[in-house]
Amino acid sequence: MVTRTYDNSHFDESTNGVVVMVEPYSQKEQIQQVVYRILDANLDRAREGLRIIEEWCRFGLNNAQLALECKRLRQEVAKWHTSELRAARDTPGDPGTELTHPQEEERASIKSVLQANFCRIEEALRVLEEYSKLYQPNMAKACKQMRYQVYTLESSLMGHQRHQLLWRSRLYLVTSPSESLLNNVEAALKGGLTLLQYRDKTADDSLRLEQARKLRQLCHIYGALFIVNDRVDVALAVDADGVHLGQQDMPINIARQLLGSQRLIGLSTTNKEEMQAAIAEGVDYIGVGPVYETPTKIGKAATGLEYVSYAAKNCSIPWFAIGGIDANNINDVIDAGAERVAVVRSLMQAEQPTLVTQYLLSQLNRIKPEL
Numbered sequence: 345m346v347t348r349t350y351d352n353s354h355f356d357e358s359t360n361g362v363v364v365m366v367e368p369y370s371q372k373e374q375i376q377q378v379v380y381r382i383l384d385a386n387l388d389r390a391r392e393g394l395r396i397i398e399e400w401c402r403f404g405l406n407n408a409q410l411a412l413e414c415k416r417l418r419q420e421v422a423k424w425h426t427s428e429l430r431a432a433r434d435t436p437g438d439p440g441t442e443l444t445h446p447q448e449e450e451r452a453s454i455k456s457v458l459q460a461n462f463c464r465i466e467e468a469l470r471v472l473e474e475y476s477k478l479y480q481p482n483m484a485k486a487c488k489q490m491r492y493q494v495y496t497l498e499s500s501l502m503g504h505q506r507h508q509l510l511w512r513s514r515l516y517l518v519t520s521p522s523e524s525l526l527n528n529v530e531a532a533l534k535g536g537l538t539l540l541q542y543r544d545k546t547a548d549d550s551l552r553l554e555q556a557r558k559l560r561q562l563c564h565i566y567g568a569l570f571i572v573n574d575r576v577d578v579a580l581a582v583d584a585d586g587v588h589l590g591q592q593d594m595p596i597n598i599a600r601q602l603l604g605s606q607r608l609i610g611l612s613t614t615n616k617e618e619m620q621a622a623i624a625e626g627v628d629y630i631g632v633g634p635v636y637e638t639p640t641k642i643g644k645a646a647t648g649l650e651y652v653s654y655a656a657k658n659c660s661i662p663w664f665a666i667g668g669i670d671a672n673n674i675n676d677v678i679d680a681g682a683e684r685v686a687v688v689r690s691l692m693q694a695e696q697p698t699l700v701t702q703y704l705l706s707q708l709n710r711i712k713p714e715l
């Protein structure tokens with residue numbers, strides 16, 4: 345039976361030139377087909393991932409600039425998706441189509457959808473970069489460039505997401521050491537909390553890291569922002585959304601250099617001068633307090649409601665009234681002009697943190713529900 349020959353190396357002298365049976369493809373061609381299939385599959389993967397991100401930028405964020413950047417990248421990837429590569433596709437013969445990971449079947453939040461798809465695009469571009477070296481070295485160079493452009497897009501989009509959520513957050517839970525730290529925090533997240541700060545002034549670093557990692561994971565599941573108090577190194581180590589600093593902590597410009605422009609930096613302020621300096625230094629939000637004296641921060645004199653009223657009139661960035669605020673006095677703080685508050689004891693010592701979270705949020709949402 346004669347099928348096909350591709351080169352003279354298949355001529356069999358022992359049979360006097362009678363071709364008995366030849367491989368349908370030479371080994372070189374077979375490898376080439378495999379490379380084409382890999383390129384085709386990963387071009388598809390990168391294009392799909394970019395489309396998923398683009399849809400969020402366009403419909404979720406209404407952000408034309410980010411959507412346009414996705415579209416540009418998608419078209420750039422498409423340019424390399426030639427008919428030659430598409431022709432190598434063999435979906436029925438691909439054992440990978442049945443393989444899914446349980447994590448792919450469920451996503452906890454938009455943030456995880458975006459992160460998973462950025463990973464997918466970046467991986468696909470890395471595969472394309474390596475295999476296209478066997479195909480067209482120009483394509484390898486282009487894929488490398490695109491991968492770096494996707495990293496930049498990821499950083500802008502994730503930074504944008506963080507800032508949006510910060511502006512929308514009205515209640516901020518600052519933790520205190522507790523046996524039921526994770527349970528309390530999860531209960532508050534269930535009540536609608538979107539901003540959490542891990543604060544423990546005495547834990548040793550190994551416990552601090554372990555707790556920070558667990559809290560970050562919880563926040564990730566509930567789509568909330570996770571901030572670390574005082575420690576830029578811990579924030580970076582656990583990939584937190586940002587850090588909260590006080591007037592005596594690391595200077596803002598150094599923290600910014602370490603954290604970059606996409607992570608959040610909050611600063612405590614107790615008077616107008618500190619507020620104006622904080623805004624000038626480019627922090628993302630400030631604490632305004634202590635409104636009332638509080639055993640959680642012994643030795644810091646209360647600023648009273650006047651500073652809250654001043655912040656309401658003069659602060660151009662998100663600010664959180666803090667210090668002694670609870671379900672009984674929150675309306676006084678709101679009446680003085682606060683739209684956002686931060687609490688420790690009210691939630692960390694609550695018997696039902698979910699209900700208290702819901703109550704505090706309901707009071708804060710009475711004013712300007714559109715935030």
Ligand SMILES: Cc1ncc(COP(=O)(O)OP(=O)(O)O)c(N)n1
Pocket residue numbers: 516518541543545573574588589590591592593610611612613630631632664666686
């Ligand atoms: C939201 C918020 N506001 C203020 C503080 C206090 O920060 P700081 O003055 O650095 O004091 P410590 O919390 O480090 O004791 C805060 N943590 N969060």
Ligand SMILES: Cc1nc(C(=O)O)sc1CCOP(=O)(O)O
Pocket residue numbers: 518612613631632633634635638639640641644666667668669686687688689690
């Ligand atoms: C950690 C902290 N910082 C403050 C500041 O004004 O800078 S007040 C404060 C403690 C707030 O705790 P509670 O809600 O239990 O009163």
Ligand SMILES: [Mg+2]
Pocket residue numbers: 573574588589590593
């Ligand atoms: Mg501090």
